[in-house]
Amino acid sequence: MPLKRDFFKIPSCAWERGLGDIPERPASSSPDRGIALGGFGAGSFMYSISGAFGPWALKVGAYDQMWLEAGAFHIYEKSGTNPPKVKTLSSNPVMKPVWNKLRTGEGRYYALHPKGWVTYDCFDVDISVKFFSPIIPNNYKETSYPVAIWQFRVANQTKEKSEVSVMLTWPQPPFSGNLPRKGYKNYLKEQGDFIGLVLKANHPENVVETQDSEWCIATRRSKDVNVTYSLSWNKDGDGSDIWDDFKSDSILGDKELDGSNSAAAIAVKVSLSPGETKTFPFVISWDFPVVKFGDPCGEGTEWWRKYTEYFGKDSRASFNIAVEALNKHKDWEAKIDEWMNPIIDDQKVSKWLKTAAFNELYYTQFGGTFYEAGLKSGHEREYMGLHGDDHKFFVMESMTYPWCGTFDVRHYNSIIYAKYWPEIERDTLRCTADAIVHYDPLHQTPHDFGTPPEDPFYSFDSYGCLKRHWKDLPSKFIQQVWRYYYMYKDEEFLDYCWPAIKLTYEYMKQQDTDGDYLPNNDSAGPIADSTYDTWYLFGTSLLCGGLWVGALEAMEKMAEIQKDAVVNKVSQWLKKAKANLDEQLWYEAKGYYKIDTASKDPNAIMTGGLNGQRYCESFGLDDILPKEKIVSHLRKVYELCVVPMTDFNGDGIGECGAINGKREDGTNIGVNQADEIWAGTSYFLAAMMYRAGLKEEALRTAYGVYYITYENESTAYWFNTPEAWRDGGLQPRPSNPEQYQRPRAVWELLLEVRK
Template sequence: MQCVGPDESPTTPRKHIAGLPDFGWRVPFTYECSVKCVPFSKPRLGQIPQYVGLGLRYAKFWIQKKRQGRRPFIDHLNQMKHKPIYGCPLGGIGSGTIGRGYRGEFCRFQMVPGLYNYHVVEADQFIVNIRKQGQTVYQKVLSCAPRKKKKALRSWDFSFPPENGLYHALYPRAWSIYHIPEHKVTLVCKQISPVLPHDYLETSLPAAAFVWEISNESTEDIEVSLTFTFKNGEGTKQDKAGGVWSQAFSTACDGDHEAKGVMIHQEFKGMKCSYGISAKATDAVDVTVKTEFNPRGSGSEVWNSLQNKGHLDTELSSDPSPPTSKGQELASAVCAMTNVSRGAKGHCEFSLSWDMPKVQFASRENMYTRRYARMFDTDGTGASILCAYTLRSYPSWEQKIEEWQTPILQSSSIPAWYKSAIFNELYFVSDGGTVWIEPVKGCKTESHHSTVQEYGRFAYLEGQEYRMFNTYDVHHYSSFALLMLWPKLQISLQYDYGDTVTLEDSEGVKFLMNGVNGIRKVANCIPHDIGDPEDEPWKRVNAYNIHPTDDWKDLNLKFILQVYRDFSATKDTDYLNCMYPKCKVLVESSKVWDTDGDGLIDNGGYADQTFDAWVMKGASAYCGGMWLAALRMMVEMAKQLGISEDQELYQGMLDQGHDSFEKKIWNGSYYNYDSSTSGHHDSVMADQLAGQWFLKASDLQDDKLFPPDHIQKALSAIYKNNVLGFQGGYMGAINGTRPDGSMDLSSPQSEEFWTGITYALAATMIQEGMIEEGFRTAYGAHHVCWEVLGLHFQTPEAYTLNQGYRSLAYMRPLAIWAIQWALEKFHPHLLQAASRGAEKTSGDGDCTVSDVHLNIGANGVDGGGGPEAAAAD
């Protein structure tokens, strides 16, 4: 793998293109990732013996799940393949998502909560038709994705030249530019999804808008039509199950304007769903529809109508089509046609929606209502209402998005790549298998907390491959994104976890690593996760069964750290009063891990924390540091609540633990990995300051607990060894190194680069004033994933020096929002707006969309301008 620095970066300064943000992830349609990544590289020979038993037990577990007709929560035998095709996903938060590739293809569907299908559906397209003097002079499909099923839709022309297209993503918006030089026409498609900070209704909508701008730079008047085609389903066998039907609609959307379109009705495992596609009909835009056509046929009934007339044969009857038979699929089309005078511009507006308000998980024990149904109480046939609302509302969505993003984008002192990454990494908050539901009254897991009742329940996957909801040791890193943007969802999630603390689930479980029998949930501890979408989340927690997690040393502590951090941000005393007794229970149950009575908890020499293949024994920098931070927060919570005896108790525990931590872990240059006699006890761990990071982020800097000179020395050691020691410092932070800077080879995880850990480390550096070092560290992760390995919009948990990756589309990279937290809290001057001249990343002035071929770097990837020094001005 070749990673490059600022002077060698493949991202060149870009020209400002009118109508596009200066920052974001930008590639031409010709871009192809030349790097071949491989999933989960095999452990080294010396590491294999510890995994033999796990492998055998996992194989038995995998077969058992398959016999039950369910997927294992981690399917190591069917890992996601490297597909560098993805772009900005469509849809709000918690109601399913539809992926769209950077070359225009629709892909990666998540209709059923938490379950994905990775298929490019070739019938889902936009088609352009240009006519002059009543004759078609140009007609093509606006997608450059390679085709696999060329027999279907064989009458359609898929030959749009990829060298004439450009894609730009700045989540939750994206722009696709199509230049047609032979007719001096340029098309710009802007897609907009309702992802709006601090909005708890519209943000949940399963919908997106496509706003097309047509520029006619020729000397002739033209007639242009754009046609949106869409078929039922997700590109799976289920699409051919039969019983699918369509229906045209015309619904008022904006004054005298109407949303004209088609709904396609389908069921997913008994859950009703309707897809809707529509276009806005105005005085300048005529809309026609095709209610049904065969997506597996030639497609001539759509193509020829456009070729001959420039529009579709109108079918606006409200009568439904006959339901499909088994083996059939159904597609529909909506066409918007407008006249564009020479030298002028025209506009067409489309919307896509999917209405699936009632959902079940695989166990089918409860029916849940998605959050958006609070606005649109439908029975699964309301896609037309959603389409009309989208066409009416997208301008206000866009205004809110710009108000949110502009202060960051206009800052003169933060690097361009970060302005892209901070928003584009947020894709996972919607495309992470996310489900946002109303509480179910009367069920065993009903929550009575007012926040949950008012704002609903929220869950997202650890990863699209690691299918567990709200995995807590990982969410700890990503929680800054929720707290900053949708704090009520973070609080709701915390209430759900708080409700599990004292509960026990005695269902028997065999743990795969050691074959030991145990129970699903032990009382008086935080569970690993809230459940598997293939089961019944919230009711049966702890889908993870590789290790027993009641003995994990970090989970209880992370709950305490988040409770106080959340309180410090929200000042919600009701929340603190509710959570404090739970935190006390967790401290008491965690005290048993202090095996030698020195006031410091001890790791057990087996997998008992988030680095579940990299064992710690005795006192450790990671868990010991968080233990001290948690005690410091207990002192502060007791003080806030006026409980002086608790304050005194926890202060005494803290003082004793601190003395032991300094004696056992501090070596004069950094905090040792642990206090054992293992060969890696003195390794330099990238995440050794995890406790200090959260403590300072929560406004509880304690110079006695973590002396400033210790922090600076430790960060300097990490920066030298774990960051600068690999690819010149442009690869992120490797988890572990030996004191001489070589890799710690004691486990597969110690030699991995974890994207979220790199971002958290960068946030810690920035909190401590190491701003340039922090941004350079974070840039490495962004650079590797988005500019080298082609992992855009599927950022993994981990990557390696040999171009391997593990767990695509993962939760932890949302930790980049901890950097934003650090900037806003400790360095707000860096977020001051730039002058207009400083906003641009090039001094060459504006260019038009017809000049798009000038704006891409040498390898075709423009991730935002390279890792400029954070304080360059």
């Protein structure tokens, strides 16, 4: 009987797929994805399920759907008297033609973000690798580093002595789109046992974001580890130069194979006696210190990336970053495990929910992320000269919807910042408060911090919601401020945000046009006036009215803490708004709350209509409506919007998530957004269901989103979760790429289950 393979231990809840098993023509525009690498705001790339480096998101706000043809790991194995096996650890067809690529299924890919693993079944010895970047809760230093670590494990269970070499080939990758990065020059760097190759770019035609930028590939020597390298080989050839050098004797010649400086390679060789196991690391680090908004080749504002706070701003840090990673990666991984393991081991949480929650975090690194360490040029000071010592942060709504830190959407998923990176949450809300006070004369809450082609954090609300007078944004701001205060009792923070809260509260009072103490949706113009921006609401709506009641609940508490006399007026508004919302929208005959009072389908039901309840029930506030009616409404949402969706497993209950709305007779409303299933909204709904005691309904609702994202072969949305799909999981929107900000709302459900 063959011995069981001796690989790295991998959690059973890790997502798993055969290496290179890419579905043909799925709905996803990019199914060859995987773990995102690189710290917050450092630039990011994925190590994909075909064992390739890509896609890419190096430039803030940009996305490049490419996989490196010259970047890969390679194995040379010689076991006993058997002939050597030399293979490239990727099945991606873009790889160099002379390289001996893996066949589909010769390895298994596992993902539980921020960690990933690959095991290989095509060698005599047992070879596996794990890889990660140091994404660590309550850590703002290492979590910002531009670095990725791979640790190989080689276990010899044969009866023969074996030799194994691992080579990493690395080209000078493009930056983003057609932006120039040239003037290549490679250097050997050594410090004690550490050895690295630095790939630099210096040329007068480079843009500011690429000039003097550098990559580093590095490893560590020891008495058991032989390290060799090639300082230059031709990335534009067929790959035979570096392949032949490695294949001939399992080592590299410590020299240049050409003068192009277009690529480099580093190799580690170990010998193993029978029964012996060895591990050794590789590190990829990079140093692109500048972020530029506006015209990348012309005028624009420049910022320093967050990691430059620790490594300087002179574009010479990649080797130092690699050395720190080689020194400390075990400690970093231990801190990651300290966070992950209690969740992994929690028997109350289903495996699929753990899988979804961790893996949706890819977007926090790969979502066009910005995280800064100061203004470089373009303005004399930060916006209005306010708290320049903070660290501004955003992810894009999506690459197709290029808005920075979209505020209505973050309401669903920002629990991950509030709980795990609270300084990011604090700084984000303070910046929003600044915009409310100083940017808009009406003191509305802006939709976003701007868009990268313009001037984020100076020119707010690029989407234009201030002109359309969205009715959900001010309430969401008030609720988010309350959540942060409730969690951390930060009096200074509340003092700072309180003027903005009062101003945006006064603005919202003016949106009551009929004297019922509730905002009135009118949706005049080409875009509707809430997060459902193509689904028009009219009169009193459950969505905006419920959020307003929830905001008044929060404001009443904060006014008491501030000892502000406005508390009396807030309490009056709250009492009347809550009563009127219930009276106007409760549909006794059907047992749910209607969508609004004056639209084409006022008796319709909205999946996300009770979103204002979530922050109240989670953070010490009263329910926005009678509890028994909330439960009845959520049960009806399940009956009308979840159960009838496509049933993939034959149990009579749909596995797609919750459609956004239905008419009272169960038919579709016939509006694009109403007839869509929003992944993040379904997860958020599931959290409310679970809290309301509808636990089976909650988990079935959320499982449908998980199934469409991670299991369904016709969709293949893993690490690319769309904002929306139609019943059955197809027709995603936006379509290319699909990746979207909101699905991290799955953490609302996971944390609810763990309470």
